Amino acid sequence: MEKLYVNETGPDGVVSTVGLFYSQAEAQKIVAMLRANPDRAAYRYEVVEAVRQILSSKESRRAEPASKE
Amino acid sequence: MRGITPRREQGVADPVLAEMVHEMGLKEAPHYAAVKPTIQAYRRRWVELAPYREGTVNPKRVEVSDPVEITRQIKAKAAELGADLVGVCRLKPHMIDLGEDVPHEFVIACCVAEDYEKVMQGADAVEEEAMRTYVRCTEISNELAAQIRAMGYPARAHHNGGSEVQAIPIFYEVGFGELGRHGSLINEEYGASFRPGFVTTVLLLVEDRPREFGVQDFCMNCNVCQLNCPGDAIPQDYVVTHGIKRWLIDLEKCYPYSRLRNEYCHLCVDVCPYNVKSHSDTYRAFMKQRKQVGYKTPKAI
Numbered sequence: 001m002e003k004l005y006v007n008e009t010g011p012d013g014v015v016s017t018v019g020l021f022y023s024q025a026e027a028q029k030i031v032a033m034l035r036a037n038p039d040r041a042a043y044r045y046e047v048v049e050a051v052r053q054i055l056s057s058k059e060s061r062r063a064e065p066a067s068k069e
Numbered sequence: 070m071r072g073i074t075p076r077r078e079q080g081v082a083d084p085v086l087a088e089m090v091h092e093m094g095l096k097e098a099p100h101y102a103a104v105k106p107t108i109q110a111y112r113r114r115w116v117e118l119a120p121y122r123e124g125t126v127n128p129k130r131v132e133v134s135d136p137v138e139i140t141r142q143i144k145a146k147a148a149e150l151g152a153d154l155v156g157v158c159r160l161k162p163h164m165i166d167l168g169e170d171v172p173h174e175f176v177i178a179c180c181v182a183e184d185y186e187k188v189m190q191g192a193d194a195v196e197e198e199a200m201r202t203y204v205r206c207t208e209i210s211n212e213l214a215a216q217i218r219a220m221g222y223p224a225r226a227h228h229n230g231g232s233e234v235q236a237i238p239i240f241y242e243v244g245f246g247e248l249g250r251h252g253s254l255i256n257e258e259y260g261a262s263f264r265p266g267f268v269t270t271v272l273l274l275v276e277d278r279p280r281e282f283g284v285q286d287f288c289m290n291c292n293v294c295q296l297n298c299p300g301d302a303i304p305q306d307y308v309v310t311h312g313i314k315r316w317l318i319d320l321e322k323c324y325p326y327s328r329l330r331n332e333y334c335h336l337c338v339d340v341c342p343y344n345v346k347s348h349s350d351t352y353r354a355f356m357k358q359r360k361q362v363g364y365k366t367p368k369a370i
Contacts, residue, residue, distance in 0.1 A: 001085065001321050005308065017308035019075050020317040022085045030075050033167050037071050053308070 003050035006030050011042040020050060070172070072165025074235050077320075085320050086328055093329065100328040105193065111200035115207040119230030122211065130221025133273065140275040143177060146216065150209040152179035153263065154256070156243025156277040160234075160269060163311055164242070169233040173223065173269035175276075176234060177213060178243045181205045183262040185348040188339045188355050196333035199264060203229045206266030214268045224270035236265040241313065243277045247284035250316045251294040251303060251337035255284045260344040284343070285314050294337040296365040300326045303337060342367050 004027045006018040018034070021027040027047045034045055080101050081087045090098050104112070133139045140157055147155040156178045165171050181202045187194040210226035217224035227234045237254050240246060246256035253261035295303040302322035307314040327334040340359060344352045345367075356366040 001088070003319070003321075005317075016310050016312075017315065017317075018073075018310070020319070022321065026084055030167065033075075034073060037073065039071055039162065040073065057306070057308075 005048050005050050005053050006034075007046050007048055007053075008034070008040075009044040009046075017053075018045075021047075070160060070162060070165060070170065070174075072167050072169045072171070072233065072235075073162045074165065074238070075167045076235065083320075086324055089321070089324055089329060098324075098328040099331050100333070105197065107197055108200050111197075111204050114204045115228060115230040117230075118207050118211055118228075122214065122226040122228075122231050123224075124215060124218055126218045126223050127221045133220075136273045136275050139272070143213065143217070143274070147177065147179050147209060147213055150212055151181060151205055152209050152266075153182045153259070154178075154180045154245055156240075156245060157274045158239065158242040158276050161238075161242075164235050164238045166233050166235065171225070171233050171269050173225065173271050175270055175272065175274045176239055177268040177270070177274070178236075178239050178245065179206060179209050179213070179266045179268075180240070180245060180256075180259075180263040181209070181266070182259045183264065185260065185262045185339075185344055186351050188335075189351060192333040192335065195335045195339070199333075199335070202264040206264050210266035210268050214270070217268065217270050217272055220272070222270055222272040224268050224272065227267040227269065228265075232267070234267050234269065236267075238311070239267060240265065241279055244280035247281055248313055248315060249284055249294070249341060249343070250288035250291070250307075251341060252316065252318045253338055255341065255343045257282055257343075258347055260341055260347060261338045262344065262347075287342075288314075288316070291342060291367075293340050293342060293365060293367060297336050297340040297359060298323075298326075299334070299336065300324075302326075340364075340366075 001022045004021045006027050008016045008018050031045045034040055077083050081090055081097060086098055144155040158176060160173055160176045183198050183202050187198040207228040207230055210228050214224040214226040237248060240254045246254045249255040249261060255261050300322040302319045304316050307316045360366045
């Protein structure tokens with residue numbers, strides 16, 4: 001099965017992971033429901049392969065000094 | 070207020086489980102298909118109580134001039150009904166299921182602690198204890214909601230018989246604990262061995278605050294749940310949701326040990342070192358058993 005994260009980016013640029021999903025259909029259904037919520041009109045959503053996100057976050061953590069998220 | 074947090078369906082309504090069940094040529098996941106009569110009775114009980122989540126609101130509203138006092142009274146009532154912890158916070162969109170709309174401003178969180186000693190009696194005993202606790206939470210939250218409605222304020226109970234709210238963000242917000250690597254909230258006193266029930270309402274209440282005591286930092290270096298998971302379903306890496314670290318369990322790896330066999334799997338919670346505070350002797354004895362069969366245990370065991 002695929003492993004996909006849905007990420008939400010707020011108007012302030014802060015990224016929050018909505019959850020882990022196991023197919024494009026499942027992930028896109030969640031994104032469609034979130035986009036349909038007028039209260040979240042200022043938020044952006046994207047579907048990212050889980051492995052890719054983990055690798056990129058590891059790289060960015062290595063590039064920055066240690067900090068508490 | 071509209072919710073933004075997805076909830077996974079249960080049983081074969083969950084597409085991941087449905088696909089795995091289909092590949093095995095089954096109609097239902099073994100975990101749901103074959104359950105002991107006592108567990109079936111507990112499940113029937115919360116279904117029976119589901120229609121009483123909501124009800125008629127007394128048209129003669131009792132005016133509340135002192136939110137501090139009414140909050141104290143509600144917490145005392147919940148404790149009297151059997152809740153081990155009670156907390157209050159303002160309801161926020163991430164505490165509500167995606168697609169649901171809850172017309173309330175406050176949420177009362179109750180939890181009932183499980184008897185951790187059951188781990189020594191095996192997986193079935195652990196599940197039976199979980200189901201017993203869920204029923205207690207159902208009864209408490211239904212009763213609490215009914216009492217608030219009797220005061221003239223809309224209130225709805227959320228529990229295993231039906232819920233539109235999410236346990237972990239609410240439990241965090243009311244100060245019950247922090248999210249652990251195993252995906253459950255960890256309380257200082259009860260570890261992760263407790264179950265939830267909630268009431269949402271429009272009644273003005275006094276909010277509690279989150280309380281952190283180092284769980285997420287501890288989990289960064291403690292891999293005991295991860296290394297004891299028979300399916301290797303607990304990840305090393307975390308994501309961040311609303312500023313909180315989350316280690317998202319891989320259900321494709323978890324289900325073969327939890328839903329696709331008869332025996333309950335609760336190991337990630339049972340082996341958590343935070344159980345040592347509340348049940349030192351039982352925890353140490355249980356972890357000695359784990360060590361004998363080759364699993365990692367904390368250094369002190």
